[in-house]
Amino acid sequence: MAPSKAYIQSNMPTGTKDEEAIPMWIADMDYLCAEPIRSAVEKMARHGVYGYSRETGSYTQAICRWFLERHNWKIEPDSLVKTQGIIPALNTTVQAFTQPGEKVLLNGPVYYPFYSAVRFQHAKVVSNTLQIRNGRYQFDFNDLEQKLADPKLKVALLCNPHNPGGMVWSADDLSRYASLCLKHNVILVSDEVHGDLTYKNHQYTPLLTLDPAFAENAIICTSPSKAFNMAGLQCSNIVIPNSAIRNIFFQRTLANGMTGLNPFALAATEAAYNYSGDWLDQCVAYLESNLEYALGYFENHIPQITAMRPEATYLLWLDCSALKMSSDELHKLFNTHAKVYLDDGIVFGEEGKTFVRMNFACTRKTLEVALDRIKQSVSALVT
Template sequence: MNYDFDTVVNRKNTGSAKWDLVAARFKDQDVIPMWVADMDFPTAPSVINALKNKANEGIFGYPLRTESYFSAVMDWLSRRHGWGIQKEWMTSSPGVVTALSLCVLTFTNPGDSVLVQPPVYYPFFRVIETSGRRIKENPLAFDGQRYTMDLDGLEKIKGSRIKLMILSNPHNPVGRVWTENELRRLGEYCVQKDIVLVSDEVHSDLIYKGFKHIPTASISEEIARQTITCIAPSKTFNLAGLKSSVIIIPNEKTRAAYNTTLGNLSLAGDNTFGLAALEAAYKDGEEWLEALLVYLEENLQFCLGWFAEKIPAIKVIRTEGTYLVWLDCRSLHMSSQELDTFFKEKARLWLDDGPMFGQGGEGFQRINIACPRSTLTEALSRIEIAVRGL
């Protein structure tokens, strides 16, 4: 079956946070939003049909996660990532970020520290600080081309109150797909220090050729018992608005503690349409996903070529996974504020500003390339013209 990713869908005035916030934040309504991790493609036909069928039922009472739901998740993880999980390991959350908050509340106390690897997805900082916990950083190492984990630096981190670590796997925003060796060493560190390892794997299905996603908990049984894995079809199938995530916790005691907090905060209920969409995506959406990955790979190569040929002052960090691309703009010699203003006012693009991602984000911008090629072409043209005008 052929899938169309080239047609531009007008998302303005549809209640889209990505597009309709432009009117509220910018005088120039021609600004193209390429900030949030939200694709400008319709989801898989199988998902749309499942939602139509569910809507036609006409009754939307309290839903139940069925055997077919659990099977869809287990089969997906086995097929796509070679990871065999058990039904009883699975629990839920309205979203992955909500799950991160639940983990912080459950496994740490006020004043405890939570470990992160900046530059990293900015909600990590929010869920830690708003809970009265402290951020402990193990910054990624960067050689100017590629990021790696500073695994030796982990051993130098001081403080006995590190109770939790939040890992981005694959990494947002730098696009690394972590290797088995990196994950093993990190997992063994958490086991040794008795640190609960929360692995945000929401981008795990969006991996480019030559790379392979490895679920953190699949490394070893010992690491699995220390790990909480957060997945969802939200990024893969563009379903963030349906609020349905799967939280995988092999350790029974850890799972029980998480579920207690989930219930205490009245977050254990599922979304009828979210369940239907998730099951349809994982059961029948694979062909669509394979077509999407081809298109995203082409967008990535298009982006890499354009910057190399026409905007060499901005360096693209070669992403290995996710549809988010990390732009090194330090050669423009602008302050963070100047750079953000430059993209918004001169290039008329709304990107995510590097400093939002913490230490190491200065001089960088994150751009979302999950859009029709024509939209990407227009965006890159705007950057080219703006840089040429400096």
């Protein structure tokens, strides 16, 4: 994959000036976008008029065709609502369907904007904490059912595939989860933005392919942003089959002034879904080879850190509990000493406090340098 150097250099945590440091934190890739996406954006740039834009039917068609052909998921065009990203959709959902003081369920550790979506609304976070069994996260369904039964609990936020662990939830797990939400009349938001980055031997199952009944209370978040590395264009497509739920959601987007997508996002989305599937396949294969390299490296050279094997996406969840360090100490070890910028696990919830998250969507060379630096820093601790 071709690295975008200018981008890499600009992609440091705000205020960081250290040119030596390697950014492996925020979830986007160091790779240039697929050629059809770049061409579509360049064409739009040359067009020179960047006024308010409305999508044409071809935008919706591109989305529906992609999910049908890749994932056997038939999306009804009318069920789509566009938002300027998935975070706005998560925030909108919590605003629209909870009152301050009511409860929202999530599965900690999880992508940190899930927490902030709840807290901005002064609602309460309830964690159905994930359990590590056989080296991967699993749901505790007894605890889930108890928590969903609370009448104050209105919304569940599910991350499939999971960020930060990279689990691709099985059809059975998803069915059990969604059935419980349905039984207890809880709106289920399934954030499926990482689905297109699933590795071979694993199967991403869109929730709505499982049982037509799940359409009744589901909000599914999709976007080409992660798979095609275009998050900065800020565009997502939210599937809400139930028209009553969709209308409430849509009214809230209007109330927040969230209307319309920018013309670059519209053009890039079409180019991604219509013409960039081969690029994506190559990208996932490259990521998978990076993943195997990193897993092997931790096992053989940094055994003090245990990497959870992700089944999708380019995030490695690293268990550092054997180092017996606080979250602040881990931060210093990686970010200050090794000069490899990782996400602190604590931001994904209390459950993550002995972890850090590494983004390995970089060139192999960068990955090698980063892992070597981490090895040196960890060895320096021991001696």
